Amino acid sequence: MTAKLIKGTEIREQILEEITAEVAEIKAKYGKVPGLVTILVGENPASISYVTLKIQTAHRVGFKEVQDSQPVTISEADLLALIDKYNKDDSINGILVQLPLPKHIDEKKVLNAIDPDKDVDGFHPVNVGRLMIGGDEVKFPPCTPAGIQEMIIRAGVETKGAEVVVVGRSNIVGKPIANMMIQKGKGANSTVTIVHTGTKDLAGHCKRADILIVAAGVPDLVKPEWIKPGACVIDVGVNRVGEKVNEAGKKVAILKGDVDFNAAKEIAGWITPVPGGVGPMTITMLMLNTLKSLKFKLGKK
Ligand code: GUN
Secondary structure, eight states: OOSEEOOHHHHHHHHHHHHHHHHHHHHHHHSOOOEEEEEEESOOHHHHHHHHHHHHHHHHTTOEEEEEEEOTTOOHHHHHHHHHHHHHOTTOOEEEEOSOOOTTSOHHHHHHHSOGGGOTTOOSHHHHHHHHHOGGGOSOOOHHHHHHHHHHHHTTOOOTTOEEEEEOOOTTTHHHHHHHHHSSSTTOOOEEEEEOTTOSOHHHHHHTOSEEEEOOOOTTOBOGGGSOTTOEEEEOOOEEEEEEEOTTSOEEEEEEOSBOHHHHTTTOSEEOOSSSSSHHHHHHHHHHHHHHHHHHHTTOO
């Protein structure tokens, strides 16, 4: 193995400790803690486990955490009214509506109803626009791209002038991370190419990348010969390719990334594992956004 592993699990611990210390400081000075509400509609098992982890993490770092579970039958109007209630609640700094929502509810309408200054997911068009403008305008970068950038910074990878290739053009990962990496400033200032299913020479583009960010959702899409020796490879893929029984005798999913890890680690300079790479960073950055939301309100940067 030649590549250095960038472990999301370790970086998560460092950041959560930093957040906990800052929350304690703000509490002592202002008598306030960040408040996060997660709204869960229905009983989708994956959504329940994500939301539970978000709430547990919020509790761990000293936030006020509210888990608001609603039946799958809730009407769109009632959900919008609930969001309005939290928009007006001074003790709440972050509102997260867990996706996906049931079919009878218009997801776009719901996300657009969240106060952009409490939109800690960074999905509201106002925050997408702020991200595009960059610099001081940015309030809440979306959590997965923010986690990716933080991993690159903390691993000490040079981004200024680097050739960054992003595989995938989703609104949640591909488009925002590409946008973030072209901005001036720390962990950015790169030359970015986005490749996607319409790209003619996927391999050719990937081979040029100093930093290769892969968010395609296709297991083992990136072959070792597509990787430039010494490149930084960020694998955002979380593909369920089967099931196994773990040490506790419980059935768990077998996860695979979008990059052929075992081969790629012999060529890359840095690489993120799956699981334990980008995954743990998303919830961590949600906590950071919620803390930032309170800090903005208190007039702190
Ligand atoms: N469902 C899966 N991932 C996410 C996320 O990051 N935010 C929200 N709101 N829902 C999700």
